[in-house]
Amino acid sequence: MDSIKINKxxxxxxxxxxxxKIEPSRDGLTIVGGNNNQxxxxxLDSIAWALGGEKYRPxxxxxxxxxxxxxxxxxxSNGLVVERKGKNSSLKVTDPDGNKSGQQLLNEFVExxxxxxxxxxxxxxxxxxxTLLKIIGVGDQLSCLETKEKELSSHRRTIGQIADQKKKFxxxxxxxxxxxxxxxxxxxxxxxxxxxxxxxxxxxRKRDRLNEITAGKRRIFDDMNRIDDQIADLQARxxxxxxxxxxxxxxxxxxxxxxxxxxxxxxxELEASIADIEEINRKVRANLDKEKAEDDARQxxxxxxxxxxxxxxxxxxxxxxxxxxxxxxxxxxxxxxELVYKGQMWDNMSGSDRLKVSTAIVRKLNPKCxxxxxxxxxxxxxxxxxxxxxxxxxEGLQAIATRVSVGDECSIxxxxxxxxxxxxxxxxxxxxxKTPSWKVGKF
Numbered sequence: 001m002d003s004i005k006i007n008k009x010x011x012x013x014x015x016x017x018x019x020x021k022i023e024p025s026r027d028g029l030t031i032v033g034g035n036n037n038q039x040x041x042x043x044l045d046s047i048a049w050a051l052g053g054e055k056y057r058p059x060x061x062x063x064x065x066x067x068x069x070x071x072x073x074x075x076x077s078n079g080l081v082v083e084r085k086g087k088n089s090s091l092k093v094t095d096p097d098g099n100k101s102g103q104q105l106l107n108e109f110v111e112x113x114x115x116x117x118x119x120x121x122x123x124x125x126x127x128x129x130x131t132l133l134k135i136i137g138v139g140d141q142l143s144c145l146e147t148k149e150k151e152l153s154s155h156r157r158t159i160g161q162i163a164d165q166k167k168k169f170x171x172x173x174x175x176x177x178x179x180x181x182x183x184x185x186x187x188x189x190x191x192x193x194x195x196x197x198x199x200x201x202x203x204x205r206k207r208d209r210l211n212e213i214t215a216g217k218r219r220i221f222d223d224m225n226r227i228d229d230q231i232a233d234l235q236a237r238x239x240x241x242x243x244x245x246x247x248x249x250x251x252x253x254x255x256x257x258x259x260x261x262x263x264x265x266x267x268x269e270l271e272a273s274i275a276d277i278e279e280i281n282r283k284v285r286a287n288l289d290k291e292k293a294e295d296d297a298r299q300x301x302x303x304x305x306x307x308x309x310x311x312x313x314x315x316x317x318x319x320x321x322x323x324x325x326x327x328x329x330x331x332x333x334x335x336x337x338e339l340v341y342k343g344q345m346w347d348n349m350s351g352s353d354r355l356k357v358s359t360a361i362v363r364k365l366n367p368k369c370x371x372x373x374x375x376x377x378x379x380x381x382x383x384x385x386x387x388x389x390x391x392x393x394x395e396g397l398q399a400i401a402t403r404v405s406v407g408d409e410c411s412i413x414x415x416x417x418x419x420x421x422x423x424x425x426x427x428x429x430x431x432x433x434k435t436p437s438w439k440v441g442k443f
Contacts, residue, residue, distance in 0.1 A: 003370025004109045005077040005398040012071040013063040015042035018417030029389035032402045033410025039417045040402035044373045048115040050074045053103050109368035117372045121358050125338040135364050136325045149314040156307035163300030170293030176283035183284050186277050193270045203262045210255045217248045328360035351380050352387040374401035
């Protein structure tokens with residue numbers, strides 16, 4: 001179905017307009033020109049009122065000094081005739097078959113932004129972007145992705161800060177390469193020391209035994225000398241003692257050999273190790289703390305890398321979402337919550353591109369609506385106007401705009417409420433009754 005446009009409009013006694021008839025170009029740009037305060041904007045306000053309903057009714061709709069109420073008639077490209085006339089400016093919509101309809105029928109093809117495009121153009125960048133995302137049906141999805149990206153970025157920033165702190169802390173820790181990997185247990189060293197002391201004690205016992213045997217031998221020898229004079233009487237005892245002596249000599253020799261083979265072990269090294277164990281363990285703990293700090297830093301860096309990958313995935317999903325979306329214009333997209341066209345954000349777009357983007361979004365909002373209204377195009381230079389007009393022709397769109405100018409770019413010129421060059425109807429102005437000065441004011 002072709003989009004619906006304005007074929008013809010007739011306006012009488014609305015704001016500054018006395019009587020105007022216009023047949024806009026079906027495609028492209030129709031510029032309503034003229035000097036200030038001649039009725040140019042009144043043309044657009046009249047169209048908006050006729051098609052948009054009572055909310056677009058001007059606050060002072062009746063032309064000042066006129067005794068005849070406003071009369072509006074708009075003929076659409078689908079054959080509908082829209083009229084507002086009479087004392088109450090009642091709406092009458094007649095379809096091609098002669099059936100009557102109302103505002104609800106108009107609302108099906110009249111896009112609200114088309115009646116007030118500057119309102120869209122003057123909205124914030126984020127509002128424009130939200131409008132676009134809404135009409136292409138990806139606003140909620142993109143919002144979720146952007147929320148996820150912000151949460152991941154915030155979490156990654158926190159993880160990165162912790163990782164930096166952990167790395168700095170690990171770097172500041174002392175490290176001792178010449179100590180064991182694990183804490184040293186003093187009980188093992190003490191056990192070894194006790195074993196050595198036990199063996200040394202046994203050696204001492206054997207030495208004491210030798211001394212006892214030697215002393216016993218001496219006592220026996222002394223006794224032998226004392227009883228040498230009593231040999232006869234004590235021969236038996238001497239023989240016995242001789243046997244004991246011989247046995248003692250034999251035991252002595254055995255003990256000497258055993259003692260000669262004994263060698264005491266030194267506990268000095270173990271005692272030094274026990275004395276140094278706290279220092280060793282201090283260094284071991286320092287090494288373990290450094291390794292733990294490095295491991296913590298490594299884990300946070302791994303989390304940071306993982307979050308970075310998730311953020312990149314979310315951004316890619318946003319790109320894919322917009323690449324696959326049915327956008328109003330090629331090269332139109334949303335980046336960081338702002339409209340972007342041909343790589344440029346709104347404030348860097350040319351005037352022509354801004355008009356193209358706005359008009360294309362209106363068309364996308366309601367494909368049935370084939371026209372837009374634009375006020376104050378005097379801010380656009382001729383090149384911008386030409387570019388915008390060519391684009392409208394290419395897209396089969398209609399724009400009716402006003403411009404403070406009486407130049408050749410204007411399709412019609414409004415002078416004192418009339419179209420310059422058109423035949424003027426008879427004036428309906430009569431002198432209004434004077435109001436007492438005491439009644440003048442706002443109610």
